[in-house]
Amino acid sequence: MTDPNSLEPANHDAGDADDAGELRERLALLRDSAAHYAGQDAHLKRSRALRGEQPGYDKAVWAELAGLGWLGALIPESQGGLGLGCADMAVISEAMGRALFPEPVTASVVLAGGAILYGDNEALKQALLPVLAGGTLVPALAWREHVQDCDPLQVDMLAEPVAAGLRLSGTKVLVVGGIGADGYVVSARAGDGLVLCWVRAGTAGSRVAAEQLPDGRPVATLILDGVQVPAADILARGEVAARALMRAYDEALIMTSAELLGLSTRVLEITVDYLKTRVQFGRAIGSFQALQHQAANLYIQQRLCRHALDEAVMVLQDPAIAADERGAWASRVKARCSDASLKITRGAVQMHGAMGFADECDVGLYLKRAVTLSAWLGGAVIHRRRYARLALKEVVA
Amino acid sequence: MNAPVNAVKDWNGMDDEVFRLEVRQFFEENYPEELRFLTNRPHFELIKPWLMKLVAKGWSAPHWPAEFGGMGLGPQKLLIFMDEQSRWGVARQFLGEAGTVQLGPMLISHGSEDQKKNLLPRILRYDDVWCQGYSEPNAGSDLASLSLEARVEGDSIVLNGRKIWTSSGLDSTHLYLLARSNKEVKKKQDGISFILLDLSSPGVTVRGIRNISGTTEYCEIILDNVRTPLTNVVGKLHDGWTVSRSLMGFERINTGSPRRAEFAFKRLEALAVERGLFADAGFVERYTELALDLADLKSTYVHFADMLCRGETLGADLSVLQLLSAETNQRITECLLESSGELGLTVTEANSEGKRVDALTPFLVMRAVTIGAGTSEIHRDIIAKRVLNLPSK
Numbered sequence: 001m002t003d004p005n006s007l008e009p010a011n012h013d014a015g016d017a018d019d020a021g022e023l024r025e026r027l028a029l030l031r032d033s034a035a036h037y038a039g040q041d042a043h044l045k046r047s048r049a050l051r052g053e054q055p056g057y058d059k060a061v062w063a064e065l066a067g068l069g070w071l072g073a074l075i076p077e078s079q080g081g082l083g084l085g086c087a088d089m090a091v092i093s094e095a096m097g098r099a100l101f102p103e104p105v106t107a108s109v110v111l112a113g114g115a116i117l118y119g120d121n122e123a124l125k126q127a128l129l130p131v132l133a134g135g136t137l138v139p140a141l142a143w144r145e146h147v148q149d150c151d152p153l154q155v156d157m158l159a160e161p162v163a164a165g166l167r168l169s170g171t172k173v174l175v176v177g178g179i180g181a182d183g184y185v186v187s188a189r190a191g192d193g194l195v196l197c198w199v200r201a202g203t204a205g206s207r208v209a210a211e212q213l214p215d216g217r218p219v220a221t222l223i224l225d226g227v228q229v230p231a232a233d234i235l236a237r238g239e240v241a242a243r244a245l246m247r248a249y250d251e252a253l254i255m256t257s258a259e260l261l262g263l264s265t266r267v268l269e270i271t272v273d274y275l276k277t278r279v280q281f282g283r284a285i286g287s288f289q290a291l292q293h294q295a296a297n298l299y300i301q302q303r304l305c306r307h308a309l310d311e312a313v314m315v316l317q318d319p320a321i322a323a324d325e326r327g328a329w330a331s332r333v334k335a336r337c338s339d340a341s342l343k344i345t346r347g348a349v350q351m352h353g354a355m356g357f358a359d360e361c362d363v364g365l366y367l368k369r370a371v372t373l374s375a376w377l378g379g380a381v382i383h384r385r386r387y388a389r390l391a392l393k394e395v396v397a
Numbered sequence: 398m399n400a401p402v403n404a405v406k407d408w409n410g411m412d413d414e415v416f417r418l419e420v421r422q423f424f425e426e427n428y429p430e431e432l433r434f435l436t437n438r439p440h441f442e443l444i445k446p447w448l449m450k451l452v453a454k455g456w457s458a459p460h461w462p463a464e465f466g467g468m469g470l471g472p473q474k475l476l477i478f479m480d481e482q483s484r485w486g487v488a489r490q491f492l493g494e495a496g497t498v499q500l501g502p503m504l505i506s507h508g509s510e511d512q513k514k515n516l517l518p519r520i521l522r523y524d525d526v527w528c529q530g531y532s533e534p535n536a537g538s539d540l541a542s543l544s545l546e547a548r549v550e551g552d553s554i555v556l557n558g559r560k561i562w563t564s565s566g567l568d569s570t571h572l573y574l575l576a577r578s579n580k581e582v583k584k585k586q587d588g589i590s591f592i593l594l595d596l597s598s599p600g601v602t603v604r605g606i607r608n609i610s611g612t613t614e615y616c617e618i619i620l621d622n623v624r625t626p627l628t629n630v631v632g633k634l635h636d637g638w639t640v641s642r643s644l645m646g647f648e649r650i651n652t653g654s655p656r657r658a659e660f661a662f663k664r665l666e667a668l669a670v671e672r673g674l675f676a677d678a679g680f681v682e683r684y685t686e687l688a689l690d691l692a693d694l695k696s697t698y699v700h701f702a703d704m705l706c707r708g709e710t711l712g713a714d715l716s717v718l719q720l721l722s723a724e725t726n727q728r729i730t731e732c733l734l735e736s737s738g739e740l741g742l743t744v745t746e747a748n749s750e751g752k753r754v755d756a757l758t759p760f761l762v763m764r765a766v767t768i769g770a771g772t773s774e775i776h777r778d779i780i781a782k783r784v785l786n787l788p789s790k
Contacts, residue, residue, distance in 0.1 A: 292781030
C-alpha cells in the first residue's frame, strides 16, 4: 500500500496474458488516473459549498469530465464516446463517489444517456450523443412518478397521438440532474405501450419546479401539460423502449452502487484515521476493542460491496447478457451497497462522537449522500424483492 | 501401490470443462448416496470405503505435488475439484483431513527427507490417520501461550501435558502437535516445537468430549511422560510456530469456503417447501436476504480464490472471508431453526431419515464455526490491528 490510510488492496500484478488480465490492467490504469483527478481535496470542498445552490454543480468541472472522456465512456466511438464498458464506468463512478462529486454523471450520462443510446432513433442518437459526450448537452431522465412501486415500467404520463407526433401530459418527480438540464428523456404510456420521448428544456407546456435532496443537491419535478413531441423526437416505442429503459436503469443501479462503494470506502478511511489520532483516557480511541470491532464490522461491509460489485461489472461487461440476469445482478449490488453504505456512514458519525454531529465535519456530508443514493432508484428492500422475482423465481412465487 | 496409476496425468493441461466432467462423473458414480450433504463430520469407519476409493483412484491429495503422490492440481483445477465436491455434497471434513489437507503440505515444505519419504505415502493411503493438537485447556485463542512440555532427553523428546478440542482424536492413529520446548524465551511464539507422535505410545490417554449436538468429534489427549524420537520434530527444534503458520494456499481458504453455508441454505429451502413457507411474505424477505448474503459471500470467496490462481499471497484480510463464511452460516441455520418452530422440536436426523428436515442439528453444529478456526472476536482483532492498522494501546 502506498498510502498508509488507504483501505484498498495494492494493485494486482498486471502481468496476465489473458483477456481478464488485460482488462484488469486497463482498469488499474484508469483507477490511477481517476484517483489522480477526483482525489483532490477541492472536490469535497465544492460539494460542501454547492449545497442548496442551483444547478448544484459546476459547469467548468462538467467540461473537465468531458475532456477526460468520462461523460462518453459508455457511448460508442462512432457517436463521439470511448466505447468502454460497465467495468470502466464503475471505476469512474467510484472515484467520483469517494469525493462526493455533485455532478449528476450517473443521472445524466448513464441513466438519460443510456435511454437515448439503447433506443432505436439513429438520427436523434447522432444529434444528442456526441454533444452529450462532449459536455455541451446535459440531459436528464424523467421516469419516476408518484406511485409506490419503484418500477420504471409503471407509467401514468399520457402520450396521446396527434397529427405531428405525440402530446404529453403528466408529472414526473425526482428528476436528478433535472435542474439546469438541456432536455429530458420522458417515459410515457401510449396506446401501444411505453414510449420514450425527447423534450427540450423550455418547450411550451413544460414547467420545472425544484426540490432539495438530503445531500443538498436540487432535484426537479417536471410538469408537462399538453407538450408537443414531433415524431422525430420519439427515442423508442414499445418493447424497444422498455428494454432501453430497463438497461439504462440497471446500469445506473450499478454506477450508483459504485458511487456508494466509493463514498463508503473514503468515509471509512477518514474514520479509521480519526480513531488513530483522537485521544481519550490517555490513549488513541482506536486502541479500544469496542471501537476496533465496530471498525472491523464496517470494513467487512465495505468488502462485501467491493466483491459483489467487482463480479457484477465483469458480468455486465458483456452487452449480450440476458435482461433478467442483468437485472438480478444490478438489484443484488444495489441492495448490498444501499444497506452497507448506510451502516458505514452511520457508524462513521458515531465513531466521530460529538464532532460527527457537527455540520463542519465531513462525515455528515457522507452520511447524507449515502441516505440520498441509497434511496434513489430504489433502496435495499425494493431491490431484494426484485432480486427474488428475477433470480429466485423457481422457489419464490 | 505406491504410485497411483494416474498420478502422472497432466490435469492442469486439461480443458477446464473436460476436467470438471471427469471429476463430477467420478463423484456421482462412487460417492455413497447416504453420505451426501452430511451435517456432522463422519467417523472414520463410516467414510473409510469412500476414502479407499479416492486412494485407489490416486485422488486422496488433490493439492499435493505429483512427485509426492498428489494430483498436483493448480489453483484453477483445485477450485473446480472443490466446487464439484460441494455440488455433490461430498464430505470434506472427513477424519483424514488433518493429514491430507494440513500435515502433508507442512511436511512437504518443512519436513526432513526421511519424514517425507516415510510419512507422506502413509498419509495418502490412510495407513496413518492424523489429528491436530494445538489447543490446550489454557491456550485457546491465545494459542502461543501453550505449555504442554517437550523435554529433550538424549535422542528422545518427553512430552507432558494436555491437548483439548482435538478433532477426531478417537479415530486417529497419530497426532501432530505444538509443544513448549523452551520456557526461557522473551516472545512466547519462540520456544515452541512441532512434533509428531504415534498415539499408541505408552502414556497417551485419549478421551472423547461429547459436544452440544450430541456427537463426539472432539477429544482431550493427555500425555504423561510420553516419549517420541527426536527425529519426529518437524523443522528446527523451537521453530514449530513457523511450521504451523506455513500453510499458504487453499488450505487457508478452506474454512472460508461458502460450501457449508450452501448446504445449510439448501436445507432451509427444503424446510420451506415442506412447510409451505414460500407463501409467507415475512419468510420470503428473510430467505431473500440470506440468499444475497450467500451470493456476496461467494463473490468474496472468488476474490481470494482468484488471488491464489494468480499466484498472489493471501494477507491478514483473509479474516474477512472467515468471518463472513462463519456468520452467514450461522444466520442461515438460525433462520432454519426459527422457521422450523414448535413442529421441528421433535425432528432429529435419526428419526426423520431425510423425510422431515432436521433444523436442530445444523443449528447446534454451526455454533462451533465462530469458535473453531479462530473465534469471530479474534478475527475482528486481526482485521482491526493488521488490516486497518489500529493501535494496540
